[in-house]
Amino acid sequence: MGRPNVTSADVAAAAGVSRATVSYVLNGVDARVSDQTRERVLAAARELGYTPNAMASALRAGRTSVVIFALPNWPLGPVVAELLTGLVGELDRLGYTPLVHFVHAGGPDGLQKACDRVRPVGLIAPGTDLPPLDLLRANGCRGIVTLGQPPEPGVPSFSLDQRSVGAVAIEHLAERGHTNVLAVTPLGSQLQPLGEQRLAGARAAAERLGVTLTDVPANGLARGLARRPTAVYAFNDEIALGARDSLPPGVALIGTDDSPPARLAHPRLTTIKLGTPEGHREMVRTLHALIEGREVDATPVVIKPRVIQGETT
Structure with a gap:
C-alpha cells in the first residue's frame, strides 16, 4: 500500500532521474527510456511505496487510464484464463488500469452503462456487442479494438474462426x-x-x-x-x-x-x-497505439489454430 506523503519527486530523487522520466515510465508513455532506467524507476517506486494519484493523473492527461476488456459469453476455461492473463499483464505494463466486464451479465446495454460510468480510454470488445462508436468517442474512448467482425472499416479486429x-x-x-x-x-x-x-x-x-x-x-x-x-x-x-x-x-x-x-x-x-501470448500482446499494442494517436494497420487479424503434437495421434 502506498505511503500518502510519497510523491513522484521522491521517486525521481531515489532513482536519480527527472520527474518527467518517472512520469514516462509509470504512465507507460512511449519515450526513449532505457530498460535499465525503467527498472530503476520501478524499483524506486516499489521501495518507497509510491502509488500515483489516479484522479490527478487523469485530470493532467485529460483522460482516464482505464481500459475495459469486455469478455464475450465464453466458458471460463484455460484459453480464456490465458487470454486474460496476457491482456491484463500487458495493459498493466503499459500503465493502464484493466477492467474486465462480462458482456452478458449487465443486459443488452450493460457495456454502454459501464463505459458511461468509467469513461475508459480504451476498449476491447466483441464487435457485435459494441455500443455506438460516436458515443464511445464522445466519452473519451481513444482506442477501440474488436474481437470478431468490426462495426466499420478502420477499426482493428482480431478473430478466431x-x-x-x-x-x-x-x-x-x-x-x-x-x-x-x-x-x-x-x-x-x-x-x-x-x-x-x-x-x-x-x-x-x-x-x-x-x-x-x-x-x-x-x-x-x-x-x-x-x-x-x-x-x-x-x-x-x-x-x-x-x-x-x-x-x-x-x-x-x-x-x-x-x-x-x-x-x-x-x-x-x-x-x-488457439492463440499465443505474442498475439495477446499485439492486440494490446494496437490498442495502445490508437490511444497515443498513432496510425495502425487496421487489416483484420485472423488467429490461426495450430496442432500441438503430443503422443496420442
Whole structure:
C-alpha cells in the first residue's frame, strides 16, 4: 500500500532521474527510456511505496487510464484464463488500469452503462456487442479494438474462426491415415454455439478429405465407440482426457485448448492451440497505439489454430 506523503519527486530523487522520466515510465508513455532506467524507476517506486494519484493523473492527461476488456459469453476455461492473463499483464505494463466486464451479465446495454460510468480510454470488445462508436468517442474512448467482425472499416479486429479449429483437427487426423473419426461435442447451452461451429468445420474438412465423421455428445461416447472409429476429436481437452481411458487400444485422440492438464498428461495429449501470448500482446499494442494517436494497420487479424503434437495421434 502506498505511503500518502510519497510523491513522484521522491521517486525521481531515489532513482536519480527527472520527474518527467518517472512520469514516462509509470504512465507507460512511449519515450526513449532505457530498460535499465525503467527498472530503476520501478524499483524506486516499489521501495518507497509510491502509488500515483489516479484522479490527478487523469485530470493532467485529460483522460482516464482505464481500459475495459469486455469478455464475450465464453466458458471460463484455460484459453480464456490465458487470454486474460496476457491482456491484463500487458495493459498493466503499459500503465493502464484493466477492467474486465462480462458482456452478458449487465443486459443488452450493460457495456454502454459501464463505459458511461468509467469513461475508459480504451476498449476491447466483441464487435457485435459494441455500443455506438460516436458515443464511445464522445466519452473519451481513444482506442477501440474488436474481437470478431468490426462495426466499420478502420477499426482493428482480431478473430478466431471456430470452424477452422474443427477443420485443423480433421486435417491432422487425415494426414495420419484416419478415415473413420468420432467427434465428441460438449454439453451445456454456453458451449453449444462454439461446439456447433467447430463441428461444422470438422464436417466440411471430412467431406473434402473423404473422412467418415460421426458426432456424439460427451455423454454418448460409448454409443460413438460402437462405430469403431480409429480416431477421436474432442471439443476440448477436458472432454478428451475424460474419454481417454474409455478408448480401445490404438485409437488416436486429439483435444483442443492446449490446457495445463493436456501438457502434463501421460501420454502427452495431442491438442489444438488457439492463440499465443505474442498475439495477446499485439492486440494490446494496437490498442495502445490508437490511444497515443498513432496510425495502425487496421487489416483484420485472423488467429490461426495450430496442432500441438503430443503422443496420442
